[in-house]
Amino acid sequence: MFWRSSVIVGAIAAGSLVSSAIAYDFGRPATPEEIKLWNIDVRPDGKGLPQGSGRVAHGKSVYEANCAACHGPNGKDGIKDRLAGGQGSLASDKPIKTVGSFWPYATTLFDYIHRAMPYQAPGSLGVEDTYAVAAYILNLNGILPDDARLDQETLPQIKMPNRDGFIPEPEFRNITNSR
Amino acid sequence: MAPSLKFGDQPWMTRWETARYTQLLANGKARQFQLRMDTNSVITSPSGMMEIQPGYHRITGLAWSGHGTIKKVEISTDGGNTWEEAQLNHPVLPKAQARFQLDWIWGGQPTKIVSRSTDDKGNVQPDRKSFIDQMGTNALFHYNAQQAWGIDAAGRVRNVLA
Numbered sequence: 001m002f003w004r005s006s007v008i009v010g011a012i013a014a015g016s017l018v019s020s021a022i023a024y025d026f027g028r029p030a031t032p033e034e035i036k037l038w039n040i041d042v043r044p045d046g047k048g049l050p051q052g053s054g055r056v057a058h059g060k061s062v063y064e065a066n067c068a069a070c071h072g073p074n075g076k077d078g079i080k081d082r083l084a085g086g087q088g089s090l091a092s093d094k095p096i097k098t099v100g101s102f103w104p105y106a107t108t109l110f111d112y113i114h115r116a117m118p119y120q121a122p123g124s125l126g127v128e129d130t131y132a133v134a135a136y137i138l139n140l141n142g143i144l145p146d147d148a149r150l151d152q153e154t155l156p157q158i159k160m161p162n163r164d165g166f167i168p169e170p171e172f173r174n175i176t177n178s179r
Numbered sequence: 180m181a182p183s184l185k186f187g188d189q190p191w192m193t194r195w196e197t198a199r200y201t202q203l204l205a206n207g208k209a210r211q212f213q214l215r216m217d218t219n220s221v222i223t224s225p226s227g228m229m230e231i232q233p234g235y236h237r238i239t240g241l242a243w244s245g246h247g248t249i250k251k252v253e254i255s256t257d258g259g260n261t262w263e264e265a266q267l268n269h270p271v272l273p274k275a276q277a278r279f280q281l282d283w284i285w286g287g288q289p290t291k292i293v294s295r296s297t298d299d300k301g302n303v304q305p306d307r308k309s310f311i312d313q314m315g316t317n318a319l320f321h322y323n324a325q326q327a328w329g330i331d332a333a334g335r336v337r338n339v340l341a
Contacts, residue, residue, distance in 0.1 A: 038185070091206055091207025095315065104192065111191065165208055165209055166211040169213070
């Protein structure tokens with residue numbers, strides 16, 4: 001009974017929210033320009049990656065200008081998350097979770113850097129710089145050679161070292177009805 | 180900026196989905212995704228930084244489980260050696276915090292008080308050692324081992340390991 005009555009209360013609360021929505025700018029459809037700004041998600045299969053490319057060498061200079069202050073030289077010893085190394089440490093008493101040791105997909109690098117980094121100016125890195133610095137971080141982890149170049153075709157093809165290190169919970173193993 | 184939602188038919192595997200809402204286990208593999216809160220509880224009174232006197236106390240706290248409804252909370256006032264079932268205060272709702280309480284006479288001896296919850300799927304809140312045996316020491320978001328409060332002879336309540 002408690003459960004039923006709280007559902008009814010919730011429905012009433014939601015209804016009153018809708019009916020009192022009289023404030024200017026509330027409830028209008030998002031414009032295509034606004035949607036474009038937010039619609040930047042990148043999937044493991046590469047869907048969402050923009051056209052462009054970047055090389056490891058350029059990524060090193062992008063990294064030193066924008067990332068090293070927090071993440072440290074070479075992706076280690078910074079005040080924020082360590083980005084490089086740690087491969088082979090996950091089953092030890094002191095696991096080191098980095099991009100190279102833990103992350104299952106390289107596309108995550110582009111998505112996260114492009115939307116959220118650098119911390120004080122998220123979204124300020126262009127597409128070319130983002131590809132380049134992603135390439136550099138993968139290079140620091142021994143995943144890409146020094147002369148590598150990344151673009152929307154090559155980034156999703158990278159197999160990360162810990163790609164098979166994840167065990168889906170039962171509820172995520174076989175989704176037949178996403179409702 | 181008008182709010183908007185984007186729906187997808189598969190995970191985007193963003194940094195938060197992959198590097199954070201996954202649970203590294205002691206064996207080096209990681210549970211994916213760890214979105215539910217596991218069965219958990221904490222005694223809120225007496226609790227850390229309080230000072231209590233010998234005599235009557237009503238131990239109270241909160242229990243919750245992302246898997247369902249809290250069915251039972253047990254309390255130990257001797258560091259986990261013996262357990263007594265606490266009373267649940269209604270309403271006890273699924274995926275909501277449930278209040279519990281237990282009357283207790285403290286004799287003035289140093290001890291530890293601990294709570295342990297069980298949900299309607301049979302999940303039992305683990306002790307710290309069992310938790311570490313399975314999860315290792317790298318649990319980031321979803322630590323749910325039993326929380327112990329130490330009480331010294333002067334009645335000072337402090338955070339201790341169970």
